[in-house]
Amino acid sequence: xxxxxxxxxxxxxxxxxxxxxxxxxxxxxxxxxxxxxxxxxxxxxxxxxxxxxxxxxxxxxxxxxxxxxxxxxxxxxxxxxxxxxxxxxxxxxxxxxxxxxxxxxxxxxxxxxxxxxxxxxxxxxxxxxxxxxxxxxxxxxxxxxxxxxxxxxxxxxxxxxxxxxxxxxxxxxxxxxxxxxxxxxxxxxxxxxxxxxxxxxxxxxxxxxxxxxxxxxxxxxxxxxxxxxxxxxxxxxxxxxxxxxxxxxxxxxxxxx
Numbered sequence: 001x002x003x004x005x006x007x008x009x010x011x012x013x014x015x016x017x018x019x020x021x022x023x024x025x026x027x028x029x030x031x032x033x034x035x036x037x038x039x040x041x042x043x044x045x046x047x048x049x050x051x052x053x054x055x056x057x058x059x060x061x062x063x064x065x066x067x068x069x070x071x072x073x074x075x076x077x078x079x080x081x082x083x084x085x086x087x088x089x090x091x092x093x094x095x096x097x098x099x100x101x102x103x104x105x106x107x108x109x110x111x112x113x114x115x116x117x118x119x120x121x122x123x124x125x126x127x128x129x130x131x132x133x134x135x136x137x138x139x140x141x142x143x144x145x146x147x148x149x150x151x152x153x154x155x156x157x158x159x160x161x162x163x164x165x166x167x168x169x170x171x172x173x174x175x176x177x178x179x180x181x182x183x184x185x186x187x188x189x190x191x192x193x194x195x196x197x198x199x200x201x202x203x204x205x206x207x208x209x210x211x212x213x214x215x216x217x218x219x220x221x222x223x224x225x226x227x228x229x230x231x232x233x234x235x236x237x238x239x240x241x242x243x244x245x246x247x248x249x250x251x252x253x254x255x256x257x
Contacts, residue, residue, distance in 0.1 A: 087169030195234030
């Protein structure tokens with residue numbers, strides 16, 4: 001038995017090296033037929049970040065079809081944890097400080113989905129005309145903002161805005177954060193690297209997502225990031241759920257650590 005879905009999923013991924021970097025260290029996974037999507041952002045300025053992000057995506061892509069959402073989450077968590085140890089070992093072998101990557105992964109089963117993440121790659125939900133960031137960045141400036149020491153606007157321009165506090169490969173122990181939620185008809189999910197969120201404001205993202213066309217929206221979001229400077233690699237995966245089994249309840253659960 002495999003995990004049945006009560007939604008028709010459409011999705012599209014788009015990635016670009018940007019206008020400043022020489023190498024694209026982002027990687028995307030777009031598998032709507034399996035209810036599985038991810039974005040990984042290799043840590044800029046570190047050794048072989050593209051290897052790190054690609055390793056995460058390949059490990060997730062190799063997962064067997066799950067029987068339940070819990071099983072899907074557990075399998076994704078284990079795959080990422082395995083890559084974490086592999087990256088730690090590879091960094092030691094190469095005698096470099098770290099080979100790392102952020103990750104944000106979304107898995108869907110029946111009428112629910114789960115998100116695992118580490119770092120500042122994000123998951124957004126566009127529902128009923130409103131955009132909401134579901135993940136919280138694992139970053140230095142997010143800690144300062146959460147404590148009320150800086151404003152959200154100040155966080156965007158803080159000197160340490162690119163300093164993350166959690167990543168795959170950063171340490172032998174990886175703490176992946178988890179949230180789960182019920183899916184609603186017409187929900188649009190956006191996974192992205194910080195090459196989008198650092199360049200494009202939420203209201204601009206929402207305006208683009210309004211069209212509901214995943215391929216067109218993915219291309220448009222990347223183009224918008226480039227138009228705003230394209231200072232980093234930029235990757236997006238846009239996902240749309242269409243209910244094929246009738247109405248659904250929509251309940252957002254609190255993040256779980």
